Amino acid sequence: GVVRSLHRTLCLCSKLAMSQVVVRDPDVLERKKASIRDAGPGKLQVIADFDGTLTKYWCNGVRGQTSHSLLQQGNAEYDAKRQALYEYYHPLEISPTIPIEEKTKLMEEWWEKTHGLLIEGGLTYDAIKKSVADASITFRDGVVQLFEFLKEKDIPVVIFSAGLADIIEEVFRQKLHRSFKNIKVVSNRMQFDESGRLVAFKGKTIHVFNKNEHAIDMAAPIHDKFGSSDSSDVNGTFVKDRTNIVLLGDGLGDLGMSDGVSFEHRIAVGFLNSNIEKSLKDYSEAFDIVFLNDAPMWGVVDLVSELC
Numbered sequence: 424g425v426v427r428s429l430h431r432t433l434c435l436c437s438k439l440a441m442s443q444v445v446v447r448d449p450d451v452l453e454r455k456k457a458s459i460r461d462a463g464p465g466k467l468q469v470i471a472d473f474d475g476t477l478t479k480y481w482c483n484g485v486r487g488q489t490s491h492s493l494l495q496q497g498n499a500e501y502d503a504k505r506q507a508l509y510e511y512y513h514p515l516e517i518s519p520t521i522p523i524e525e526k527t528k529l530m531e532e533w534w535e536k537t538h539g540l541l542i543e544g545g546l547t548y549d550a551i552k553k554s555v556a557d558a559s560i561t562f563r564d565g566v567v568q569l570f571e572f573l574k575e576k577d578i579p580v581v582i583f584s585a586g587l588a589d590i591i592e593e594v595f596r597q598k599l600h601r602s603f604k605n606i607k608v609v610s611n612r613m614q615f616d617e618s619g620r621l622v623a624f625k626g627k628t629i630h631v632f633n634k635n636e637h638a639i640d641m642a643a644p645i646h647d648k649f650g651s652s653d654s655s656d657v658n659g660t661f662v663k664d665r666t667n668i669v670l671l672g673d674g675l676g677d678l679g680m681s682d683g684v685s686f687e688h689r690i691a692v693g694f695l696n697s698n699i700e701k702s703l704k705d706y707s708e709a710f711d712i713v714f715l716n717d718a719p720m721w722g723v724v725d726l727v728s729e730l731c
């Protein structure tokens with residue numbers, strides 16, 4: 424019995440390691456693809472999470488950093504205080520037993536404290552630039568090609584993150600050396616004074632469990648460049664009128680990113696980065712397609728090219 428169950432476990436593990444993608448219901452997926460294709464690219468938008476979705480979970484053998492974790496304030500005491508908060512709150516964030524309402528309160532506390540420490544510790548824009556230059560953060564292979572394809576087709580991309588917008592945009596500048604006019608970053612945005620010191624955060628805090636409340640922000644027209652607001656998106660269409668969605672996320676909370684759009688068809692793509700055995704069932708029920716093993720973005724490039 425023990426040998427057989429061990430054999431079964433080993434088979435399952437090797438199957439998991441080999442198969443990079445899980446599609447719960449191929450017929451449903453094909454129907455969604457056909458409907459989205461029939462409606463045309465003018466009806467389509469992509470909504471993507473940033474950390475662990477557009478970026479790799481593993482980067483050169485170490486855990487890839489997030490927009491929060493890469494930040495070095497240039498003030499060791501405050502870096503240590505934020506790290507202590509991470510060690511306390513992150514296990515609560517991923518705990519499978521704490522109810523979501525309780526987690527939401529805990530996450531509010533965490534984000535408020537962290538943002539407070541960034542202000543109090545005197546974060547500067549120069550420290551952000553240096554942190555990004557020193558960071559272990561890489562986009563998944565195929566992300567640039569995905570963005571280029573979507574730009575050619577005039578399809579907007581909303582990057583929706585509970586991280587830090589200013590850092591995400593600096594990662595684009597330093598790692599891709601370019602910006603995309605069809606991409607809008609909806610995330611926590613900093614306000615600096617004339618000397619380049621952080622003085623406040625703009626708007627309501629976005630944390631991992633309230634992305635759905637902020638989804639309404641996407642109803643605003645897309646920005647034409649990073650940081651600047653323009654009154655129309657790439658071809659004058661409001662993002663909320665694009666009722667077909669490809670959603671990319673790495674957490675179940677990411678599914679709420681499309682709550683601001685009353686969508687007709689949504690293909691949800693999940694990257695399952697950790698706790699694979701425990702979470703695969705939940706992920707394959709929630710997402711139409713689940714990528715395992717820190718997969719590249721090529722599967723999504725293929726998907727969108729089938730859609731338009």
Ligand code: TMP
Binds near residue numbers: 509
């Ligand atoms: P997201 O980019 O996937 O939306 O989530 C942001 C992640 O940032 C989340 O998993 C928790 C993490 N985080 C830190 O690493 N340090 C922090 O100080 C805070 C507030 C969050």
